[in-house]
Amino acid sequence: MRTRLAIACALSWLLIAAASSAGVIEGTVTPRHHGPRAHLSDAVVYVERVPPEVERKLTTKGFWPFKKHAGSRVWTVVQVDRRFDPDVLAIAAGDRIAFENLDSIYHSAFSVSAARRFDLGKRSPGQRDTVTFDRPGVINLHCDIHPNMVGYVVVTPNHAFAFPDSVGRYRLPDLPAGSYTVHAVHPAWGDVKRKVEVAKRGPVALDMDF
Numbered sequence: 001m002r003t004r005l006a007i008a009c010a011l012s013w014l015l016i017a018a019a020s021s022a023g024v025i026e027g028t029v030t031p032r033h034h035g036p037r038a039h040l041s042d043a044v045v046y047v048e049r050v051p052p053e054v055e056r057k058l059t060t061k062g063f064w065p066f067k068k069h070a071g072s073r074v075w076t077v078v079q080v081d082r083r084f085d086p087d088v089l090a091i092a093a094g095d096r097i098a099f100e101n102l103d104s105i106y107h108s109a110f111s112v113s114a115a116r117r118f119d120l121g122k123r124s125p126g127q128r129d130t131v132t133f134d135r136p137g138v139i140n141l142h143c144d145i146h147p148n149m150v151g152y153v154v155v156t157p158n159h160a161f162a163f164p165d166s167v168g169r170y171r172l173p174d175l176p177a178g179s180y181t182v183h184a185v186h187p188a189w190g191d192v193k194r195k196v197e198v199a200k201r202g203p204v205a206l207d208m209d210f
Helices: 002-020 052-058
Strands: 022-030 044-047 074-080 083-085 088-092 096-101 107-113 116-123 128-132 137-142 150-156 169-171 178-186 190-198 202-205
Touching (some): 022 178, 022 190, 074 088, 096 116, 116 128, 190 202
Parallel strands (some): 022 202
Antiparallel strands (some): 022 169, 074 083, 107 116, 107 137, 137 150, 178 190
C-alpha cells in the first residue's frame, strides 16, 4: 500500500512539475493588408519545430499506463454541392486524406502544388480515395470537371498547430522553455513567421499580421 501511495505521489509531482514548466504562445492574427476579418478562421498557426517529447505528447492518446502512439491520422474531405468540404484543412506531415465524392455527379480531385502533386482522375458518386501528405506546405485542391471548386490543405511539420477563431485569436499547445519560430499561414494571404522566446511558465503574447 505504501509503495502504491509513493508511486502515485511521485507521478503527481512529475505531472505538476511538467505543467509548471510549460509555457504557451497565444495571440491574434490580423489581415492588416487583406481587407476584412471574415476569413481569419481559414488561417493556421503552427510551430516550425518542437522538441520530440512535445510531438510524442501531442500524438499519444489514452491515460497512463495505457497510453499509446496514435500514429498517422486519416482525415476526410468530401465533394458535395460542387465544393470541397472543408474547403481549408490543416493536417500534420504523414497524415492521410480520404477524398469522398458525396454528390450524384462525377468529380475529379487533383493538385499541382509543389508540396504534393496528385491526380485521382474522374471519380464516380460514392467513390473514396486516400492520399498521403508527407511534406509540409500548402496544397491547392481542384476539380477539372468543375473549375470553380477550390480547396486547400495546410500540411504542418508537426502537431503543434491551431486555428484562429473568427476574430483572429489563437492559442498553441504548451511548450517547454526555449526559442521557437511560429508561422501563420493563410491559403490566400501567404505565410508570415516570427521568432519568440517561451519562458518556463505562463503565456507569451505573439500577434502577427498578414
